[in-house]
Amino acid sequence: TLGELLPDLDAASLDAVRAAFTDQLGPEAPESAIGLVPNLAASRLANRLDLRGPAYTVDAACASSLIAVDHAVRELASGRCDVVLAGGVHHCHDITFWSVFTQLGALSPTERIRPFHRDADGVLIGEGTGVVVLKRLADAERDGDRVYAVITGTGVASDGRTASLANPDSGGQVRAVRQAWAAAGLDPAAPDSLGLLEAHGTATPAGDAAELATLQEVFGTRGEAVLGSVKSMIGHTMPAAGIAGLVKAALAVHHGVLLPTLHCDDPHPGLARTRFSTLDTAKDWDAAVRRAGVNAFGFGGINAHVVLEQAPGRPQPAAVVREPERVLRLAARGVDELRDLLDAPGTPPIGEGPVRLGIVDPTEKRLALARKVLTRGRPWRGRNDIWFADRPLLGPGGGKVAFVFPGLESELALNCGDVSRHFGLPWQHADVEVGDVGRQGTAVFELGRLLHAALGRLGVVPDAVAGHSLGEWTAMAVAGVHAQGEVDAFLAGFDPDALVVPGLAFAAIGAPAPKVTEELAGRTDVVLSHDNSPNQAMICGPAAAVAALVTRFRDAGIVAQVLPFRSGFHTPMLRPYLGPIRDAAARFTLHPPRLPIWSATTVAQYPAAEADVRELFVRHLLEPVRFRPLVRALHAAGFRAFVQVGAGQLGSLVGDTLHGEEHLVVA
Incomplete structure (x- = not known):
């Protein structure tokens, strides 16, 4: 007991610790037993969704969710069900779980999960939920x-x-895989049988060796196919691992794209004895029939395999969602009054006052959590779809709003056609690829202008603007420093390839900028390019040198990743290529800004003198982005709400920088 472990604690202290733990638990209700009676997870879904067919939980360790799919297929084939939801969930990180996996030696001591790598040494555990909707093909086609x-x-x-439960036998895996291909009526050893094998790929030495032996025996060596493991991306999600692999494979089949397996730069020797190879970058999947296999092998020796292929070609309808969410909004003059409103029978009135509560889809569980939030009396911003403020953050509260514009990121989703159509604003950059620096930068710039204009029409206006990297130029444009016509003319005549510096690479490092700078001490070939947040910085330099540093950081247990950019932005290495930018800076007509602009180069407001503005416009590309200090300076100046105006994860950098302090990020 806690008292035995800490005998110096008196009874009052023990009661306080016990109350603190109890306070974190949910409400006492039948639903609380889900963790003790696993089948209640499925039963609860059937209850909420009014599903009248079989509803049960499958326990087959890491093969559970793929075996659930097998059960679903049989239910559909028998005609007992017309639609089945099958999937897996893993959100369990209790001390017993970690203790067992540590004793088994299954966790990676180097804290990396590297499926099918020569030096793979264990798993990392992930969390997640995956569910697929299964129907007979004819029914799905009939229903559109x-x-x-x-x-x-x-x-x-x-x-x-x-020999033991911990040693997998490839014989059982072979039987499961062959059984699935026999059911599909196909020969797995045929050269064109499949293009992708989504493996179980736990990155344990015994597991990878057994699985590679299975692949060699079943699929042979004729033909070529890609071997993948989603665990390299999200970790091992235990009972949800199979459904994660199935979802990844289904999306690959659907979109015709084969995805990389991360951290497999030095493959396991057994891979060379198969027809399979891993990818380090995504590539198009061109085949007469895109077909994949998915493995899920459970601890203790239970194995499952699924064969899937692309659907018959036909136009796909656009997905339309028409389910407005219920939102409970309450306001009062004080917390006690707000609590009374929440507990009032029937539909409570909205009320008036500065103390506010909002609950999206107010279920009993969320209402119970909201009561706990009110008892604590501290602001609660968005977790579990609950919002509470005991005093205004903006307006009467004195906080100001900053719009922050993103720059280039390694992921790019420009799904803003609906915004463009709704507001009648121009947009024409839907096909831009990450890594195409100039064109991606133009698209990011245009997206920022589009969203800023749309927010303005909704009456959402900032007190100041700022940007990350090229986002700072977007901030200047929306603030009116440069006339829109001049900017459009420059973009129309600009050659994006002129800003690509050959041979350079960027890398993101999961460490503070001072630590990264310490590692770079005495070097001139690789420099710090971005101070993004307390836990992220970026470096730039020759590709080989950057790759070597990434390896060094990873060996030290620090997350590091080479990024798909070759621009040299925010480093002295760009200086020889800045002719077009210098010409544009000198040519642009400058106008007084309609809004204050903050610079991530100087960590201050933009200067007033024209010569200084032109000089900073260029200097911005040669010096590091100091986004973390900029966010801290904005907060010190009274900014409390930060609205990300663009795509990407910039808002998370703000949240990381201001963690524990009063602020709001909207992204």
Whole structure:
């Protein structure tokens, strides 16, 4: 007991600790037993969704969710069900779980999960939920459903007698895989049988070796195919691992894109004895029939395999969602009054006052959590879809609003056609690729202008603007420093390839800028380019040198990743290529800004003198982005709400920088 572990604690202290733990628990209700009676998870879904067919939980360790799919396929084939939801959930990180996996030696001591790498040494645990909707193909086509893939065969088999539960037997895996391909009516060893094998790929030495032996025996060596493991991206999600692999494979089949397996730069020797290879970058999947297999092998010797292929070609309807969420909004003059409103029978009135509460989809569980939030009396911003403020953050509260514009990021989603159509604003950059620096930068710039204009029409206006990297130029444009016509003319005549510096690479490092700078001490080839947040910085330099530093950081247990950019932005290495930018800076007509602009180069407001503005416009590209100090300076100046105006994860950098302090990020 806690008292035995800490005998110096008196009874009052023990009661305080016990109350603190109890306070974190949910309300006492039948639903609280889900953790003790696993089938209640499925039963609760059936209850809420009014599903009248079989509803049960499958326990087959790491193969659970793929075996759930096998059960679903059989339910559909028998005609007992017309639609089945099958999936897996893993949100369990209790001390017993970690203790067992540590004793088994299954966790990676180097804190990296590297499926099919020569030096793979164990798993990292992930969390997640995955669910697929399964129907008979004819029914789905009749109903006009979007069909991502068609399951043509499933197989399940056990290892039988082995040396121990911890040593997988490839014989049981082989039986499951062959069973699935027999059900599909296909020969797995045919050269064109499949283009992707989404492996179980736990990155344990014994697991990877057994799985590679299975692949060699079943699929042979004729033909070529890609081997993937989603665990390299999200970790091992235990009972949800199979459904994660199935979802990844179905999306690959649907979109015709084969995805990389991360951290497999030095493959396991057994891979060379198969027809499979891993990818380090995504590539198009061109095949007469895109077909994949998915493995999920459970601890203790239970194995499952699914065969799936692309759906018959036909136009797919656009997905339309028409389910407005219920939102409970309450306001009062004080917390006690707000609590009374929340507890009032029937539909409570909205009320008036500065103390506010908002609950999206106010279920009993969320209402119970909201009561706890009110008891604590501290602001609660968005977790579990609950919002509470005991005093105004903006307006009467004195806080100001800053719009922050993103720059280039390694992921780019420009899904803003609906915004453009709704407001009648121009947009024409839907096909830009990450890594195409000039064109991506132009698209990011135009997106910032589009969203700023749309927010303005909704009456949402900032007290100041700022940007990250090229986002600072967007901030200047929306503030009116440069006339829109001049900017448009420059973009129309600008050659994006002129800003690509050959041979350079960027890398993101999961460490503070001072620590990264310390590692770079004495070097001139690689420099710090971005101070993004307390836990992220970026470096730039020759590709080989950057790759070597990434390896060094990873060896020290620090997350590091080479990024798909070659621009040299925010480093002295760009200086020889700045002719077009210098010409533009000198040519642009400058206008007084309509809004204050803050610079991530100087960590201050933009200067007033024209010569200083032109000089900073260029200097911005040669010096590091100091976004973390900029956010801190904005907060010190009274800015409390930060609105990300663009795509990407910039808002998370703000949240990381201001963690524990009063602020709001909207992204």
